[in-house]
Amino acid sequence: MNNSRVNVAILGTQGYSGLVLANLLINHPFANLVLVFSRDPQWNLAEDLPLAENLNIPHYTLDVVDETISLFDVIFLATPIEASSQWVPYFIKQGKVVIDLSGAYRLSSEIPDASYGLSPFNTQLGKFISNPGCYATCALMALLPLLKHKLIDPNDIIIDAKSGVTGAGRQGKKELLFGEMVGNFYPYKISQHQHIPEIEKYLQVFSECQATVDMVTHLLPVKQGISMTLYLKSDNPTYEGIEQAFSDAYQDYPFVKTKSLEKNQNTIEKTFMGLNKIVATPYTHIAYKIVKQRIYLVATLDNLYKGAASQAIENFNQLYQLPLTAGLIPGGGA
Numbered sequence: 001m002n003n004s005r006v007n008v009a010i011l012g013t014q015g016y017s018g019l020v021l022a023n024l025l026i027n028h029p030f031a032n033l034v035l036v037f038s039r040d041p042q043w044n045l046a047e048d049l050p051l052a053e054n055l056n057i058p059h060y061t062l063d064v065v066d067e068t069i070s071l072f073d074v075i076f077l078a079t080p081i082e083a084s085s086q087w088v089p090y091f092i093k094q095g096k097v098v099i100d101l102s103g104a105y106r107l108s109s110e111i112p113d114a115s116y117g118l119s120p121f122n123t124q125l126g127k128f129i130s131n132p133g134c135y136a137t138c139a140l141m142a143l144l145p146l147l148k149h150k151l152i153d154p155n156d157i158i159i160d161a162k163s164g165v166t167g168a169g170r171q172g173k174k175e176l177l178f179g180e181m182v183g184n185f186y187p188y189k190i191s192q193h194q195h196i197p198e199i200e201k202y203l204q205v206f207s208e209c210q211a212t213v214d215m216v217t218h219l220l221p222v223k224q225g226i227s228m229t230l231y232l233k234s235d236n237p238t239y240e241g242i243e244q245a246f247s248d249a250y251q252d253y254p255f256v257k258t259k260s261l262e263k264n265q266n267t268i269e270k271t272f273m274g275l276n277k278i279v280a281t282p283y284t285h286i287a288y289k290i291v292k293q294r295i296y297l298v299a300t301l302d303n304l305y306k307g308a309a310s311q312a313i314e315n316f317n318q319l320y321q322l323p324l325t326a327g328l329i330p331g332g333g334a
């Protein structure tokens with residue numbers, strides 16, 4: 001055990017984002033994953049994460065949270081809304097730093113000093129951090145720079161979004177079985193996804209611009225990754241203007257890559273916009289193209305990484321004033 005490391009724990013470890021978090025935290029140079037919680041007493045971390053085989057990270061069920069609470073300073077909640085609604089107030093009361101991956105408190109003002117951890121836009125993090133939703137992260141990363149530069153009509157934003165099936169969690173739902181998903185593709189929650197109000201709220205918070213968003217979400221027959229095409233109206237769009245907006249937002253931020261589709265677009269389509277370029281990475285890719293009065297953006301990220309666990313690690317790093325890349329890229333903590 002290294003004293004310069006922060007002692008952390010995870011609740012909801014057996015879920016998809018909990019497991020990615022565990023993997024990232026085990027490899028984090030300034031975190032010490034002291035224990036994990038799961039409701040299932042039969043389960044152990046190495047069963048799902050072979051890397052943990054010889055690490056002997058203890059696993060506890062939720063009835064011993066009280067007894068083990070002094071062992072960690074930070075708790076990551078990778079749990080559904082119902083569970084986070086119960087556990088967030090408890091851990092805050094115990095004085096813990098809480099990073100909640102659920103949507104329980106993203107839209108509510110119930111918890112004083114709650115922060116919305118959209119990295120790099122939120123630089124004022126407190127001890128309770130609501131990690132943004134996956135679609136919301138992707139949309140906000142693409143839209144905020146252009147809205148801040150007033151390059152787009154805030155009331156004409158159309159988003160065509162597709163996600164891999166891990167976005168729906170690891171519970172055994174019939175419609176998510178391999179036999180149902182393979183070779184299949186369909187829209188769901190048309191213009192009703194719960195991330196629409198989240199996107200609108202945080203466009204306003206971070207760009208001070210009131211915007212309305214229309215979004216249709218789809219399920220892709222792939223494990224992980226979000227691909228989002230955004231159709232935006234602009235009076236007089238130029239590639240230089242877009243480039244400047246992205247540069248202002250991301251020049252000091254290591255996890256966004258942008259590309260113009262003005263030239264060499266075939267190569268870029270194949271090499272830059274594919275999900276396989278961002279899966280299992282903390283990166284967001286954003287490509288842009290202008291056609292007359294429209295700006296098209298194509299944004300991709302991994303729902304389990306930038307859309308969940310790696311963004312939670314970015315928030316942890318920022319809160320503890322560590323290098324933002326610590327635990328996320330090789331040598332990131334150096």
Ligand SMILES: NC(=O)c1ccc[n+]([C@@H]2O[C@H](COP(=O)([O-])OP(=O)(O)OC[C@H]3O[C@@H](n4cnc5c(N)ncnc54)[C@H](OP(=O)(O)O)[C@@H]3O)[C@@H](O)[C@H]2O)c1
Nearest residue numbers: 012014015016017038039078079083101102167169170303
């Ligand atoms: N999947 C994504 O792409 C994604 C992206 C961004 C945010 N999120 C959010 O992150 C959270 C976790 O998502 P996920 O996809 O990883 O979910 P998941 O795969 O369904 O796993 C959730 C885990 O939470 C624990 N859990 C479930 N019900 C519980 C309860 N009543 N009390 C205590 N623990 C409970 C379980 O862990 P144990 O079995 O170990 O107890 C379960 O495996 C959700 O709120 C989700 O909306 C998910």
